[in-house]
Amino acid sequence: MSKRVLTGRHFMMGDVACAEGALAAGCTFFAGYPITPSTEIAERLARRLPEVGGHYIQMEDELASMAAIIGASWAGAKAMTATSGPGFSLMMENIGLAVMMETPCVVVDIQRGSPSTGLPTLTGQSDVMQAKWGSHGDYEIIAYAPASCQEMFDLTIRAFNMAERFRNPVLIMADEVVGHMTERVVIPPEEAIERWERPRPMVPPGEHFLPFAAGEDLVPPMPRAGEGYRIYVESLTHDERGYPVMSPEVHDRLVRRLNEKIRRAYDQIIDYELSEVEDAEIIVISYGSTARSARQAARIARKEGMRVGTLRLITLWPFPGRVVEELSARIRAFVVAELNLGQMAREVERFTDRPVFRANHAGGMMMPPELILASIEEAYRDAKGSRRQYASIR
Amino acid sequence: MRREVRISGFGGQGIILAGYILGKAAAVYDNKEATLVQSYGPEARGGAASAEVVIDEEPVDYPHIEAADILVLMSAEAYRTYGKSLRPGGTLIVEEDLVPLEEGQKAIKVPATRLAEELGRRIVANIVMLGALVAATGIVSKEAIVESVRTSVPPRTVDLNLRALERGYEYVKEKVRVL
Amino acid sequence: MPKEAVVSTHPLDEVLRTDRLPHIWCPGCGLGTVMGAFARAMLASGIPLDQHVVVSGIGCTGRVPGYLKVDGFHTTHGRAIPFATGLVIANPELKVTVFSGDGDLVAIGGNHLIHAARRNIDLNVICVNNFNYGMTGGQLGPTTPKGAITTTSPYGFPEDPFNLPHLLASLGAVFVARWTTLHVRQLEETMIRAFHKRGFRFIEVLAPCPVGFGRPNDMGEGLDEMWFYRRQADYDPQAALEMLEVSMHKDSKVICGVFVDTERPTYMDNYHKYVLSKVMGGKSGAA
Ligand code: SF4
Numbered sequence: 001m002s003k004r005v006l007t008g009r010h011f012m013m014g015d016v017a018c019a020e021g022a023l024a025a026g027c028t029f030f031a032g033y034p035i036t037p038s039t040e041i042a043e044r045l046a047r048r049l050p051e052v053g054g055h056y057i058q059m060e061d062e063l064a065s066m067a068a069i070i071g072a073s074w075a076g077a078k079a080m081t082a083t084s085g086p087g088f089s090l091m092m093e094n095i096g097l098a099v100m101m102e103t104p105c106v107v108v109d110i111q112r113g114s115p116s117t118g119l120p121t122l123t124g125q126s127d128v129m130q131a132k133w134g135s136h137g138d139y140e141i142i143a144y145a146p147a148s149c150q151e152m153f154d155l156t157i158r159a160f161n162m163a164e165r166f167r168n169p170v171l172i173m174a175d176e177v178v179g180h181m182t183e184r185v186v187i188p189p190e191e192a193i194e195r196w197e198r199p200r201p202m203v204p205p206g207e208h209f210l211p212f213a214a215g216e217d218l219v220p221p222m223p224r225a226g227e228g229y230r231i232y233v234e235s236l237t238h239d240e241r242g243y244p245v246m247s248p249e250v251h252d253r254l255v256r257r258l259n260e261k262i263r264r265a266y267d268q269i270i271d272y273e274l275s276e277v278e279d280a281e282i283i284v285i286s287y288g289s290t291a292r293s294a295r296q297a298a299r300i301a302r303k304e305g306m307r308v309g310t311l312r313l314i315t316l317w318p319f320p321g322r323v324v325e326e327l328s329a330r331i332r333a334f335v336v337a338e339l340n341l342g343q344m345a346r347e348v349e350r351f352t353d354r355p356v357f358r359a360n361h362a363g364g365m366m367m368p369p370e371l372i373l374a375s376i377e378e379a380y381r382d383a384k385g386s387r388r389q390y391a392s393i394r
Numbered sequence: 395m396r397r398e399v400r401i402s403g404f405g406g407q408g409i410i411l412a413g414y415i416l417g418k419a420a421a422v423y424d425n426k427e428a429t430l431v432q433s434y435g436p437e438a439r440g441g442a443a444s445a446e447v448v449i450d451e452e453p454v455d456y457p458h459i460e461a462a463d464i465l466v467l468m469s470a471e472a473y474r475t476y477g478k479s480l481r482p483g484g485t486l487i488v489e490e491d492l493v494p495l496e497e498g499q500k501a502i503k504v505p506a507t508r509l510a511e512e513l514g515r516r517i518v519a520n521i522v523m524l525g526a527l528v529a530a531t532g533i534v535s536k537e538a539i540v541e542s543v544r545t546s547v548p549p550r551t552v553d554l555n556l557r558a559l560e561r562g563y564e565y566v567k568e569k570v571r572v573l
Numbered sequence: 574m575p576k577e578a579v580v581s582t583h584p585l586d587e588v589l590r591t592d593r594l595p596h597i598w599c600p601g602c603g604l605g606t607v608m609g610a611f612a613r614a615m616l617a618s619g620i621p622l623d624q625h626v627v628v629s630g631i632g633c634t635g636r637v638p639g640y641l642k643v644d645g646f647h648t649t650h651g652r653a654i655p656f657a658t659g660l661v662i663a664n665p666e667l668k669v670t671v672f673s674g675d676g677d678l679v680a681i682g683g684n685h686l687i688h689a690a691r692r693n694i695d696l697n698v699i700c701v702n703n704f705n706y707g708m709t710g711g712q713l714g715p716t717t718p719k720g721a722i723t724t725t726s727p728y729g730f731p732e733d734p735f736n737l738p739h740l741l742a743s744l745g746a747v748f749v750a751r752w753t754t755l756h757v758r759q760l761e762e763t764m765i766r767a768f769h770k771r772g773f774r775f776i777e778v779l780a781p782c783p784v785g786f787g788r789p790n791d792m793g794e795g796l797d798e799m800w801f802y803r804r805q806a807d808y809d810p811q812a813a814l815e816m817l818e819v820s821m822h823k824d825s826k827v828i829c830g831v832f833v834d835t836e837r838p839t840y841m842d843n844y845h846k847y848v849l850s851k852v853m854g855g856k857s858g859a860a
Contacts, residue, residue, distance in 0.1 A: 059655060067656040068659030070648075075664035094652060232638065233646045243590075
């Protein structure tokens with residue numbers, strides 16, 4: 001059995017499953033800074049990466065960690081870092097760099113109670129808007145929200161594949177509950193694991209090559225440092241040669257392409273799970289560990305005779321707005337349940353004319369199903385017009 | 395059927411490992427669904443330790459427990475904190491020498507630390523308790539818990555741990571007959 | 574003028590992105606001189622150009638890789654060293670030079686600088702020190718001499734600056750040197766020496782920034798600062814490290830030379846010894 005892929009049935013902590021997913025995806029480089037509740041990922045990879053010829057380095061901070069994985073990626077490595085809120089804030093700077101340099105890499109955020117140092121050991125989901133908007137500028141990011149230890153494994157593999165495919169940072173926006181919980185994780189045989197590689201130049205070094213010229217899919221091929229392409233890679237606005245150009249036209253073209261390459265691939269990237277929506281009047285939207293509470297709440301609501309379905313967002317960014325739009329036509333209201341004071345609820349509102357009720361808690365505990373149930377009942381009762389109720393503010 | 399187990403004691407007793415082995419027995423070897431969550435924070439370093447295991451035939455959505463069906467307590471502090479959190483009709487198993495039970499409270503009393511010392515290493519008291527737990531409740535199969543112990547402890551200590559498991563299991567089987 | 578010197582030097586065409594010239598630097602700026610020395614050193618080093626990678630942060634110096642026809646990365650402010658750390662660990666075959674300014678490397682990037690030196694990462698760091706933030710119009714930085722006038726120290730800089738060779742030597746850098754842009758030949762030779770060493774190497778190059786530092790501080794134009802270096806620079810590689818502070822006072826000395834040239838196991842040497850040797854079948858390099 002290859003040491004890289006621990007094929008078999010395991011009882012595994014979410015953070016550990018994430019680390020194993022990274023290895024299965026072909027990760028060869030991890031740079032990070034320990035922070036609760038993500039530290040088990042670093043600890044696991046510190047032990048495991050050298051076993052498979054990879055490299056683990058603990059950097060001086062998260063600024064450096066993020067910079068290091070981008071550097072490693074340009075040397076050809078599949079690279080990752082993992083952190084939590086305070087470190088995620090520091091990584092924002094170079095997440096923007098990874099976007100601008102079109103560098104495949106994976107960033108795992110095991111969310112905890114925030115703002116600031118907040119609740120280091122306790123859960124939260126309040127970094128989900130930061131994931132989209134935290135680094136300055138217009139950019140598209142890909143972010144997944146695992147709801148189980150199995151998904152910590154599966155979605156980490158997918159994150160690597162998407163990062164390579166689109167030359168973009170990809171985020172795993174997990175939360176402490178999923179990170180620290182232990183469940184069954186089934187790791188398939190190595191041959192069954194799909195591994196995607198970044199697009200590579202079609203011309204040999206030395207020939208005319210425009211490193212930032214993209215084809216139909218808007219993703220340019222990516223050489224490695226040291227291969228002889230003599231590339232120049234810029235954090236400044238650059239043209240197809242990679243050269244800095246301070247012109248509004250070039251800037252607009254570049255930023256649009258960077259965004260469009262992700263938007264265009266919506267169908268490839270978006271993933272979600274619908275349950276019992278056929279006859280539903282109310283649909284609960286949630287993600288991560290909160291989706292588990294939502295499932296429980298919906299089950300109880302059904303028993304009480306309310307027709308409730310669930311939409312679990314697996315992809316957070318780009319936001320799966322189309323499914324919200326489609327569902328809107330046939331339901332009375334949405335309930336958006338999340339361990340923050342209503343972040344993704346705003347995004348839902350952009351895609352529906354139905355009332356959006358909220359089930360919120362600032363974090364520190366897993367979302368109690370009763371809190372969601374209360375919002376469902378309220379939605380059932382009140383969702384006639386478009387009046388909005390704020391369950392968390394009552 | 396959803397069954398909720400809490401194992402609690404002090405840091406260093408191997409509480410989390412006991413929870414892990416139980417959950418793994420269910421999820422990996424008995425083909426059930428199981429979750430394990432553990433208490434974190436400074437209190438987990440030497441203070442109180444607590445593992446919550448939920449076992450079900452259906453996927454477990456909510457991994458936390460309020461009132462346990464099975465409560466295993468291995469310290470006086472754990473008893474103070476969780477002693478009242480047993481569901482009516484649930485099973486309470488305590489470390490006989492470490493938990494001062496209130497008058498009239500029914501429990502299965504296991505001198506796990508003493509039994510472990512008899513086997514030569516007091517640190518396997520957690521596994522003795524696990525054997526007792528399985529014997530008293532049948533929450534996982536005997537085969538599953540044996541396999542789970544075998545694949546979860548350091549290779550050098552497998553024999554010792556399996557003996558500890560057996561000791562706890564036998565102790566309760568004998569005691570239950572007496573009761 | 575440095576601009577013409579660079580563009581007209583035909584042998585350097587091989588290592589310059591001539592399609593990007595003329596460069597953006599001001600007349601009298603020292604950066605062209607440093608880049609020219611570096612370009613010649615690369616050619617003279619005998620190391621295949623495809624193996625060279627130059628990484629920079631933000632600032633006037635940060636623009637250097639953009640003019641060099643080798644793999645180059647212009648990263649974020651302060652992060653050139655950690656970026657380069659990832660690059661060289663993932664492919665230890667690369668010859669990675671970090672080329673950046675005093676503000677980028679020592680202020681916002683200071684924490685990375687000290688840790689990379691401590692780790693003895695296989696990096697060649699060229700720090701062009703012009704005592705201020707030139708690109709943004711002459712603000713103070715951590716090497717601004719005490720009392721100097723900048724746009725953010727209009728009454729005179731009240732703090733003590735870093736003595737960079739002293740700092741780097743104390744951090745365990747295996748090679749520490751200082752020259753000024755007057756010492757073109759020595760600089761070039763020192764760069765070649767540094768290319769052939771392993772571990773964390775640091776070359777400080779004092780360079781005129783007439784716009785940001787020279788004029789406000791009565792140093793004058795670029796050429797005047799070169800005259801200053803001509804008068805005041807001393808070659809003294811044995812000088813006590815504590816004495817290497819640069820005050821830029823009219824009658825103060827500017828001490829140059831290679832102050833440290835030693836060996837100690839690099840980060841990768843230690844990684845092999847302490848980590849990879851303990852796992853079965855471990856191989857170096859992450860890529
Ligand atoms: S501002 Fe100073 S450092 Fe920058 S190009 Fe002009 S002279 Fe050179």
